[in-house]
Amino acid sequence: MLKESVHNCVIIGSGPAGYSAAIYTARAGLNPLVYAGKNPGGQLTTTTLVENYPGYPNGITGPELMENMKKQAESFGAIVKRQTIVKVSLVKEKNGINKLYTDNNEKVLAKAIIIATGALSKDLGLESEERFKGYGVSSCAICDGFLYKDKVVAVVGGGDTALEETISLSQRCKIVYLLVRSGELRASKAMQCRLWKISNLKIYFYHEIKEILGERFVEGVRIINNKNKKESILSIEGIFIAIGHIPNTAIFRGQINLDQMGYIITKKGSTHTNIPSVFAAGDVQDAVYRQAITSSGTGCMAALDLERYLMENH
Ligand SMILES: Cc1cc2nc3c(=O)[nH]c(=O)nc-3n(C[C@H](O)[C@H](O)[C@H](O)COP(=O)(O)OP(=O)(O)OC[C@H]3O[C@@H](n4cnc5c(N)ncnc54)[C@H](O)[C@@H]3O)c2cc1C
Structure with a gap:
């Protein structure tokens, strides 16, 4: 039996992009639901010292940085779930409701979605x-x-x-x-x-x-x-x-516009995808910079784009 719930904002991914988007949407009162996936905290959990993320003059370990981001998002009301999204059904119409399916057989309804599923280096x-x-x-x-x-x-x-x-x-x-x-x-x-x-x-x-x-x-x-x-x-x-990266976009193929390498295409200077209610942030839409700070930056942009979308359409 499938369990159903409805949300303003569902964030897929718990790296710097996902958690930054969660901090902003939670502070905006949107009660975001974050799906952390198989690698909670994202790529930085696989590294030791991070020395180029602003605010840490002595550096900080990747796992610690990500735990801090999670705590910060949760402190404003974001709910972080361990599950992975295995299937999506995205609607093209503005004010439509998107459907997401988790690996524990839940169906989640979302007015708007932020995709922050990152990329894996080969x-x-x-x-x-x-x-x-x-x-x-x-x-x-x-x-x-x-x-x-x-x-x-x-x-x-x-x-x-x-x-x-x-x-x-x-x-x-x-x-x-x-x-x-x-x-x-x-x-x-x-x-x-x-x-x-x-x-x-x-x-x-x-x-x-x-x-x-x-x-x-x-x-x-x-x-x-x-x-x-x-x-x-x-x-x-x-x-x-340095033999390439694979963006985590398999479940969106056929529904979201991807470039030749499989990265999500966003409209220049924004996080809008070809689906009005779906936004993309972080490495999943960035084949060039691929840094924690740029992921956090686009995570913030996605949260603001999503907030504006909800205000205008729901
Ligand atoms: C070893 C290493 C060291 C690095 N060191 C630095 C550094 O020092 N400084 C720096 O700025 N950058 C560093 N980077 C790069 C940085 O980690 C990435 O740019 C950044 O993590 C990208 O963030 P992101 O949020 O886009 O995605 P990611 O960190 O890749 O996170 C993706 C998230 O999406 C989740 N996910 C994927 N698919 C699904 C799904 N279907 N359902 C639910 N969740 C899903 C994953 O579980 C994960 O939580 C390093 C990268 C590596 C690999």
Whole structure:
């Protein structure tokens, strides 16, 4: 038997975007309901020290920061549920009611929705990669590059993100190795032009990673030339996996407009999607910046856009 309830505002996702939207909508008296999903607190719960979120001069651990955001949202009346939304039925008409279905078989009716389901960085799928996450394996040079000043690091990938990470790391690291699986870079020509000017960069085309090596922290990487099958070891202290991100938009496909990579398309300068009562915030609609602060910023925007929508249509 399905249980039904009606809400002004349902927020899907409990990362910085979801909780920031919850703080604003709760303070506006909209009693938001937040579905936290399989990763409560979002991506930051998988990292240690966050040093670039404003307000914490000594940094704060990711899990602590997210627990603070949750508490702040709850203190204003947001209800946070552990469930995952598994299906949605979104209405195109203004003042229509959207239907959401949870993994514990509840049906939730919502006048308006904020999608803040984030994105996942793609993994290489190695056991050693999992073991060293946060101990030398990273998927974000903007977040962690600072820790590798004057050190030797490697970047994996050949697209725009990999090249951006490489360029940024080359400015503070001693040497950057770029490991590319094929014989060419997929990144834009403009980005490639910037790469050729870097003196402390060595590119390994046709190379893949077999294993990340070390005791507690990364100390090296065993790579294989996939043409001649020769293996070698590079001594490094950090490795940045930059082979792409997957936005969590599978359940919205066919109902919300997505770009070629699967990110939700929002109207420029706002969080509006093609569905009037549905707004998107955070990494799920941002293939460029992907930071906690930008996610919080768009979470705030989504809350204000949603509040205005409710005032005009309900
Ligand atoms: C290891 C690591 C370190 C990082 N370090 C930094 C840093 O130092 N500084 C910084 O600014 N940024 C950092 N980032 C990036 C930052 O974490 C992200 O930009 C930010 O978390 C994105 O926030 P978000 O709210 O959009 O989504 P996310 O944090 O990805 O959260 C998505 C949420 O949606 C939920 N969800 C997904 N699908 C469903 C569903 N169907 N139903 C219900 N819930 C769902 C998930 O459970 C999760 O709670 C780091 C990222 C990683 C991976």
